[in-house]
Amino acid sequence: MSIDGAAEGGDDLLRRARRSGEALGQLYERHYDGVFRYCIHRLFVREVAEDITSAVFLAVAGSIRTFGGRCEQDFRNWLFAIATNRINAHIRSSKRRQALLAVAAAQRRIRLAGEPVDERRPDWPSLYEAIASLKTKEQAVVTLRGLEQLPYEQVAATLGIKPSAARVRFNRALKKLRASLANRFGRA
Amino acid sequence: MLTNEDQFIRDAEGLNIDDAPRAAHRQDLKRRMLAVHEQSLSQTERPRSADRPLRIGRWTVNKRIASIAAAVLVAACATGMILLLTTGGADVAWADVQDKIRNTRTFVFTMSVQMEGQPEYVMRVMFLGPGRMRQETIKPDAAKGVVNIFDLNKEKMICLVPQQKLARTADLSAFPEEVRKKHLESAGPLSKVKEMIKGAETELGEKEIDGRKAKGYEVEKDGHKMTVWVDAKTAVPIEMTTRAFGDFQVTMSDFELNKKLDESLFSVEPPEGWKVEEFPVPKMGTVEDVVGLLRIWSKVTGAFPKGLTPDHLVKELVKREKECSKEDMKKLAGYMQQTVILLVLHPEARYAGEGVKVGDAKTAVFWYQPKDSETYKVVYGDLTVKDVAEDDLPADPRKPSPDDEADDQPKD
Numbered sequence: 197m198s199i200d201g202a203a204e205g206g207d208d209l210l211r212r213a214r215r216s217g218e219a220l221g222q223l224y225e226r227h228y229d230g231v232f233r234y235c236i237h238r239l240f241v242r243e244v245a246e247d248i249t250s251a252v253f254l255a256v257a258g259s260i261r262t263f264g265g266r267c268e269q270d271f272r273n274w275l276f277a278i279a280t281n282r283i284n285a286h287i288r289s290s291k292r293r294q295a296l297l298a299v300a301a302a303q304r305r306i307r308l309a310g311e312p313v314d315e316r317r318p319d320w321p322s323l324y325e326a327i328a329s330l331k332t333k334e335q336a337v338v339t340l341r342g343l344e345q346l347p348y349e350q351v352a353a354t355l356g357i358k359p360s361a362a363r364v365r366f367n368r369a370l371k372k373l374r375a376s377l378a379n380r381f382g383r384a
Numbered sequence: 385m386l387t388n389e390d391q392f393i394r395d396a397e398g399l400n401i402d403d404a405p406r407a408a409h410r411q412d413l414k415r416r417m418l419a420v421h422e423q424s425l426s427q428t429e430r431p432r433s434a435d436r437p438l439r440i441g442r443w444t445v446n447k448r449i450a451s452i453a454a455a456v457l458v459a460a461c462a463t464g465m466i467l468l469l470t471t472g473g474a475d476v477a478w479a480d481v482q483d484k485i486r487n488t489r490t491f492v493f494t495m496s497v498q499m500e501g502q503p504e505y506v507m508r509v510m511f512l513g514p515g516r517m518r519q520e521t522i523k524p525d526a527a528k529g530v531v532n533i534f535d536l537n538k539e540k541m542i543c544l545v546p547q548q549k550l551a552r553t554a555d556l557s558a559f560p561e562e563v564r565k566k567h568l569e570s571a572g573p574l575s576k577v578k579e580m581i582k583g584a585e586t587e588l589g590e591k592e593i594d595g596r597k598a599k600g601y602e603v604e605k606d607g608h609k610m611t612v613w614v615d616a617k618t619a620v621p622i623e624m625t626t627r628a629f630g631d632f633q634v635t636m637s638d639f640e641l642n643k644k645l646d647e648s649l650f651s652v653e654p655p656e657g658w659k660v661e662e663f664p665v666p667k668m669g670t671v672e673d674v675v676g677l678l679r680i681w682s683k684v685t686g687a688f689p690k691g692l693t694p695d696h697l698v699k700e701l702v703k704r705e706k707e708c709s710k711e712d713m714k715k716l717a718g719y720m721q722q723t724v725i726l727l728v729l730h731p732e733a734r735y736a737g738e739g740v741k742v743g744d745a746k747t748a749v750f751w752y753q754p755k756d757s758e759t760y761k762v763v764y765g766d767l768t769v770k771d772v773a774e775d776d777l778p779a780d781p782r783k784p785s786p787d788d789e790a791d792d793q794p795k796d
Contacts, residue, residue, distance in 0.1 A: 229405050232403075250409075254413075259424075264775070342392050367389065370389065
């Protein structure tokens with residue numbers, strides 16, 4: 197799930213990608229999966245995640261020429277920052293947020309009907325519903341750290357906060373998630 | 385689960401999440417992304433005469449300085465339209481349309497250029513190949529009857545204002561090379577166009593236009609799309625429209641191919657008895673012009689302008705005319721004109737001064753790359769200028785970036 201480690205030559209690739217479609221294509225291949233997974237983990241619905249992923253890379257294509265980052269890590273942080281803001285903008289609409297939750301709830305019900313439930317380990321729809329009940333900034337940090345497994349330095353760079361603040365925010369969110377899932381399952 | 389951070393991560397890995405990307409989306413998005421990238425590069429590296437000169441043209445016309453820029457604008461639009469038109473595919477019907485253009489010696493049409501909030505420009509445009517063009521202004525009323533004639537073989541241009549019996553002449557060879565190149569590229573399309581017939585088009589079916597059965601095509605080049613309707617029988621163009629150039633709505637109609645055009649229509653000699661003026665040879669804008677503009681502007685308004693486009697500056701200036709001394713106004717007009725030239729010649733130039741505190745020595749408000757320079761000239765909020773490497777430039781203020789998009793960035 198993680199997208200760790202810039203591949204060798206990535207920094208040069210970023211420099212070339214400002215003016216070369218071929219180089220940008222290579223960067224895209226390296227980072228598409230990571231961005232898409234982050235989007236689907238935040239948005240649950242594949243089609244919506246694909247739309248946001250598209251918006252991210254199209255925005256990048258239009259502005260990479262003047263992107264000020266120096267290394268591939270900067271580029272990756274940039275991708276995740278754009279994705280975070282696009283996602284937040286999407287779920288800021290309560291209608292759209294409710295639509296995503298409705299899909300998650302439906303999937304949860306289907307799973308509950310078809311599989312035995314391990315109350316100690318909630319399934320993905322249940323966890324998503326719990327994460328979605330958090331504040332937007334907490335959702336971002338939980339997903340980036342807990343699901344994408346980004347180091348705190350990268351989480352912080354993506355969200356424009358200090359690593360220590362990212363750590364505090366993650367642990368605070370974890371506590372809320374525990375409470376939320378305990379209500380749902382009786383324990384978590 | 386969720387007992388601690390490590391446990392959460394381990395357990396999350398065990399979740400059965402359907403998060404594998406779809407190859408089809410990945411491929412499709414890559415194609416779209418590279419097209420956007422290519423378009424972005426072409427817009428910044430190729431002449432952007434169709435991007436900005438309408439504003440320049442309008443401003444210069446308003447200021448009664450010259451209509452050369454407006455003429456160049458229209459020529460640029462015409463060129464763009466024709467380039468699009470002649471980028472077609474192998475279909476027999478489309479090939480007929482191309483042949484009509486390829487084999488025509490003269491090409492006449494009416495062109496309307498519209499942008500929201502701007503007066504409509506309507507011109508009758510005539511090409512007499514190679515390298516000669518005449519534009520007769522129909523709209524707006526203030527410019528009705530004004531004629532611009534380009535003769536690229538002689539490298540001359542003339543603007544005729546019949547109401548004033550005034551002829552403004554320009555020796556294009558005397559212009560700075562970059563400006564001249566743009567004028568030539570904008571105004572000399574026909575022979576070049578005939579060599580550029582390749583590409584692909586989409587058929588749009590048939591419809592009736594003014595009682596004539598018309599066949600439609602969508603032509604695309606460099607990310608710009610144009611709709612072309614031609615006479616289904618003769619393949620002569622009936623109407624072409626595009627929004628390819630930014631906010632422009634450009635429509636060409638009333639085509640006449642191989643119309644006999646009198647040579648005298650393309651004379652660049654001033655009519656006898658008319659007053660003759662020469663267009664001043666424009667100087668190249670420099671960073672000093674931008675600094676001068678920002679200095680006077682901030683002195684008058686107490687802040688940096690929202691943008692450097694002539695439209696915005698002129699509108700704001702009109703409001704504050706009384707607050708600005710005549711001397712400052714005169715200097716400002718000069719700086720603005722030079723800055724506009726700089727912006728046209730340097731599409732990589734960026735302005736980010738809106739909201740920056742005057743005197744802020746740490747925040748860049750403007751930057752561009754002078755010709756043949758490895759580094760950029762960067763102007764800061766205290767109006768100092770520094771040379772900065774491309775990698776150290778601030779983020780592009782016109783494009784999405786983490787900062788731009790961080791309208792709801794969490795802040796601790």
